[in-house]
Amino acid sequence: MKKIFLLFAIFLIAFTSNAQSQSEMNKDAMNSYKKVDDELGVIYQVILKKYAKNTKFINALRASERCWIQYRDAEVKMMYPADDTRAAYGSIYPTLYYSYLEELTKTRLKELKLWSNPKQADIQGSIGDFNGEY
Secondary structure, eight states: OHHHHHHHHHHHHHHHOOOSSHHHHHHHHHHHHHHHHHHHHHHHHHHHHHTTTOHHHHHHHHHHHHHHHHHHHHHHHHHSOOSSHHHHHOTTHHHHHHHHHHHHHHHHHHHHHHHHSOOGGGOOTTTTOTTOOO
């Protein structure tokens, strides 16, 4: 399974990247992840501002974010458990690492966007409860 994922990642990177060297591909993957992570930070700040009056939600959001970070880090460690990542996964490891971080972060971003700009169809529980009325 790991080999299939690795081959798929290499194939995907080879055909979607304009980088000429592994070092450039690693840097591109890191920059792509950082862009998504920055977007997540912006959405998180928007939610904190919109729901500032809903202290129970804010406390739960912060606890959830701490748990999500632990989950994200554990998922990456589970995907690439070797102590010597360069020996185990080669020079492509940074590209794989940042690509997986980006994938996990995009999923979290999608989840948090429900709170940042709730649509009427999405409103349930704390989604859209800006004042903590429930």
